[in-house]
Amino acid sequence: MKKIINKVEDIVIEMCEGMVKAHPEQLSFNKKYKLITRKELNKNKVSLISGGGSGHEPAHGGFVGKGMLDVAVCGDVFASPSTIQVYNAITKTESNKGTLLIIKNYSGDCMNFDGAAEMAEDDDIKVEKVYVNDDVAVKDSLYTIGRRGVAGTVFVHKIAGAAAEKGHELLKVKTAAEKAIQNVRSIGFAFTSCTVPAKGSPTFTLGDDEMEFGVGIHGEPGIAREKIVSADELAEKMLNRIIVDLPYESGDDIALMVNGFGSTPLQELYLLNNSVNKILENKNINVYKTFVGNYMTAIDMSGASISLMKLDEELKELLDYPSDAPAFKV
Amino acid sequence: MKKIINKVEDIVIEMCEGMVKAHPEQLSFNKKYKLITRKELNKNKVSLISGGGSGHEPAHGGFVGKGMLDVAVCGDVFASPSTIQVYNAITKTESNKGTLLIIKNYSGDCMNFDGAAEMAEDDDIKVEKVYVNDDVAVKDSLYTIGRRGVAGTVFVHKIAGAAAEKGHELLKVKTAAEKAIQNVRSIGFAFTSCTVPAKGSPTFTLGDDEMEFGVGIHGEPGIAREKIVSADELAEKMLNRIIVDLPYESGDDIALMVNGFGSTPLQELYLLNNSVNKILENKNINVYKTFVGNYMTAIDMSGASISLMKLDEELKELLDYPSDAPAFKV
Amino acid sequence: MELFNEKIQQEKDYLTQLDTPIGDSDHGNNMSRGMTYVVEAIDTQSPDSLEALLKIVTANLLSKVGGASGPLYGSAFMGMLKTYQEGESSWRKILQGGLESIQKRGKAEVGDKTMIDVWAPVVLALENDGLTDEVIDEAVEATKPLKAKKGRASYVGERSIGHIDPGAYSSALLFHAMLEAEAE
Amino acid sequence: MELFNEKIQQEKDYLTQLDTPIGDSDHGNNMSRGMTYVVEAIDTQSPDSLEALLKIVTANLLSKVGGASGPLYGSAFMGMLKTYQEGESSWRKILQGGLESIQKRGKAEVGDKTMIDVWAPVVLALENDGLTDEVIDEAVEATKPLKAKKGRASYVGERSIGHIDPGAYSSALLFHAMLEAEAE
Numbered sequence A, B: 001m002k003k004i005i006n007k008v009e010d011i012v013i014e015m016c017e018g019m020v021k022a023h024p025e026q027l028s029f030n031k032k033y034k035l036i037t038r039k040e041l042n043k044n045k046v047s048l049i050s051g052g053g054s055g056h057e058p059a060h061g062g063f064v065g066k067g068m069l070d071v072a073v074c075g076d077v078f079a080s081p082s083t084i085q086v087y088n089a090i091t092k093t094e095s096n097k098g099t100l101l102i103i104k105n106y107s108g109d110c111m112n113f114d115g116a117a118e119m120a121e122d123d124d125i126k127v128e129k130v131y132v133n134d135d136v137a138v139k140d141s142l143y144t145i146g147r148r149g150v151a152g153t154v155f156v157h158k159i160a161g162a163a164a165e166k167g168h169e170l171l172k173v174k175t176a177a178e179k180a181i182q183n184v185r186s187i188g189f190a191f192t193s194c195t196v197p198a199k200g201s202p203t204f205t206l207g208d209d210e211m212e213f214g215v216g217i218h219g220e221p222g223i224a225r226e227k228i229v230s231a232d233e234l235a236e237k238m239l240n241r242i243i244v245d246l247p248y249e250s251g252d253d254i255a256l257m258v259n260g261f262g263s264t265p266l267q268e269l270y271l272l273n274n275s276v277n278k279i280l281e282n283k284n285i286n287v288y289k290t291f292v293g294n295y296m297t298a299i300d301m302s303g304a305s306i307s308l309m310k311l312d313e314e315l316k317e318l319l320d321y322p323s324d325a326p327a328f329k330v
Numbered sequence C, D: 001m002e003l004f005n006e007k008i009q010q011e012k013d014y015l016t017q018l019d020t021p022i023g024d025s026d027h028g029n030n031m032s033r034g035m036t037y038v039v040e041a042i043d044t045q046s047p048d049s050l051e052a053l054l055k056i057v058t059a060n061l062l063s064k065v066g067g068a069s070g071p072l073y074g075s076a077f078m079g080m081l082k083t084y085q086e087g088e089s090s091w092r093k094i095l096q097g098g099l100e101s102i103q104k105r106g107k108a109e110v111g112d113k114t115m116i117d118v119w120a121p122v123v124l125a126l127e128n129d130g131l132t133d134e135v136i137d138e139a140v141e142a143t144k145p146l147k148a149k150k151g152r153a154s155y156v157g158e159r160s161i162g163h164i165d166p167g168a169y170s171s172a173l174l175f176h177a178m179l180e181a182e183a184e
């Protein structure tokens, strides 16, 4: 395992401190509870909290800022933060308008955020929650816990962040976040595995000509292990899964995210964006705004995901609303 | 070679198109001469042109925008653009105030940009040139062509871009760019090689516990092949080379860039930033502004570089001046 | 608890390995980190009653361990604590309280391929007065053919079949430790 | 030119390989791409004079090939064209013009470990009426012990010693092709 690290146990703390030191005017770090918090909190807007396991940098700390999140709660690498961490995030940023938790739909995250919300409600803090579940690689079924939350979460942060910044009430912010969730779908693939630092070796192994199609952002297995294909074919395979799911239709306006998983260079992400755009154009799906880069990574996994969010006028306005979050300046 | 590509020959064109499609309001692409150009050109400001081989994404196309470059001329992967490409970039963006070329100090780049400048001068276009040579890994000597231009180039784009956007005359913009060049120093290291697509295999190979210290952004050999060390030691090794070179001294204000080479995840770059900050603090060198991310990559090389630029009031003002370039929003 | 900790530390890598094909390779690390805190806290606070002990364990798991295992094991010990505080003192009743508490938090049923698939047979065996190491191991083994319906493993659907559930295995370590401690 | 192109395409990978330890692994690709354009242009435009031919080669190299080799080979052919246009017709004079033009553009001297280290001995040998394949190969081989002072290889300083210069090798291919064409 070749990584820029000191001790494996210190990765999360040192990484968070490095992030906050890069943006000292905007961010502060609570080391005890691993909270990356906006320096200037506004008591009169809904507090927005998200977070999850670390290893998805710039998520979630990079999305803290005016127009996006107020706190990112940082768990250990790929492990949701604890109930008490989340509880402290809530109490330390209590606002007059209440708090919205944006949770990626994983058992661990749900249980810890839910438990924290219960504790905060016992303290008479108004807390609402939304669960992001945009990964179409997972079969959705009543009998399971549903789909994973992946890169689409960033759009949910953006939409909810804008609604909160505009001064909307808690339920209105929650409704906007849920609208984003209902309209966003994603799928990813991996060319190589990630290496969880505490484990020290890759989570899975792929042949030189293989990819994991539908992979999760923690290196979870996807739909199938397949032969790699050209960028155009890959874009087509991915969009085919996404488009029928909502479905996205001819004439729709969408926001597009081409997200790298950590070690895929921008060269390839831009090239993939070109392939995706050609297909969307053919299908007469209109790209209103595009984001290409590393937003929701899987440590050092090589691969990428595509996310589409269907937009109406409200979502467009919220998407365009200014954000000064370090990793999502709009 | 696992890459998101269609045909190797089409990489540069498709990648450029993907970049421009991600920012259609700001950028346009000339396919014949591979120019990424600002959509809204201002005849009354100095035209700023940079570029070089492709493979350094987001450089240089991502730095085209209000407050930074007017055109990025895109060569083949790791090969400077041709004389005629650069000449066309100059003529197509001719302004009343003349043109400044920002050239990374490589034989190929120098010869092609110089040749193009001569041709443009024959057309009575005022052209000035600056050469960025910030890589302290290369011994500077009168008998050689001097040092390589690496990530510090991005700071030069920013400073010159702000000076041009403010309406300064050609010579004043050139002087600002040269001040940036005089004050910036960089060094990099690699954990793995890059793979040039047309070659299809890694440029060099390193053992599991080895790094190339002082590597160039084309995978050029550096100072030495060494055992990998902890993040803190690495930061120290790198800063030791940089700091004595200018030298940067106690009390100095600097801009800091922690730049990834393509496949190093943000997690590690932020962690490295933490190590760098600790050392600079100890030396009482004051970080005025920090940039952590992928700015000047080496295709898919794993590794990073550190750049320091010493700031006076003028450079601070120019650094803070707004830029809306996709990859460098200030 | 010390025995449980020892077993967790010993089997840390195996737990992580179990969490690899159907999870995210961190169960060993989550449990090991958590138990290190628990044992440290027990060392410094030297609890003099079962109640005090359970309180320390619960508090540490809830505050220091994230993932699914933190709140689940945290709930388990909190449920055990509550049952004990309500006056129950048989292991059967106490563990039953723990089990209920896990199910309240995690909403998993028997057969969903989770730690429940060890906790439930263990409680049942205690009712029938027959908890043995074999019963525990069989319960773990029985998670292998199941298709996961809860937890991270559920995302892989069919592909979870054929793998032991890591949480079931770590729970087994807890019960083995209990049996061993009782025997001493 | 066709012969030169053939040789370049054949040796493309070897040129790139030479450009690996002391350069950036693209010399083969740069030359091959450039010569493909040149040969295509010659095919479609069928130049009927040496002058027309040199014009096509120059224009294509300058517009299609970047890196160091584009402007250098471009300058070389431009220098050859100019010398020819000035009325010189001996290969010695023409190549001398090419050499001067490369030096004007690249400022390299003999011994800097560049293509000059092949061009210069070739011109010299022609003066003495003795250009042979051996002379060319010896010149290439002689770049091995040199420490690079110009071009990308100069960045690696001492570490450039012991490697053949890729530009010297591609220039050798050009001169071998010329000898072969003459012999036909």
Ligand SMILES: Nc1ncnc2c1ncn2[C@@H]1O[C@H](COP(=O)(O)OP(=O)(O)O)[C@@H](O)[C@H]1O
Pocket: A078, A079, A080, A107, A108, A109, C019, C023, C024, C026, C027, C030, C031, C066, C067, C068, C069, C070, C072, C102, C105, C106, C107, C108, C113, C114, C115, C116, C150, C151, C152, C165, C166, C167, C168
């Ligand atoms: N809803 C649930 N109810 C009961 N147990 C669960 C539930 N979800 C997950 N688990 C248990 O948690 C284990 C995984 O724990 P761990 O790997 O530490 O957390 P994470 O899945 O967040 O990475 C699973 O093996 C399973 O036994």
Ligand SMILES: Nc1ncnc2c1ncn2[C@@H]1O[C@H](COP(=O)(O)OP(=O)(O)O)[C@@H](O)[C@H]1O
Pocket: B078, B079, B080, B107, B108, B109, D019, D023, D024, D026, D027, D030, D031, D066, D067, D068, D069, D070, D072, D102, D105, D106, D107, D108, D113, D114, D115, D116, D150, D151, D152, D165, D166, D167, D168
């Ligand atoms: N200043 C120079 N003068 C003469 N030849 C040079 C000079 N600089 C580089 N070269 C030649 O160019 C060759 C490298 O060409 P190439 O790999 O195509 O370009 P780049 O170095 O830009 O990647 C070197 O091997 C050397 O022979």
Ligand SMILES: [Mg+2]
Pocket: A053, A078, A079, A080, A108, C024, C026, C067, C068
């Ligand atoms: Mg986990």
Ligand SMILES: [Mg+2]
Pocket: B053, B078, B079, B080, B108, D024, D026, D067, D068
């Ligand atoms: Mg090159």
Ligand SMILES: [Mg+2]
Pocket: C019, C023, C024, C025, C026, C027, C067, C152
């Ligand atoms: Mg796990």
Ligand SMILES: [Mg+2]
Pocket: D019, D023, D024, D025, D026, D027, D067, D152
């Ligand atoms: Mg080269």
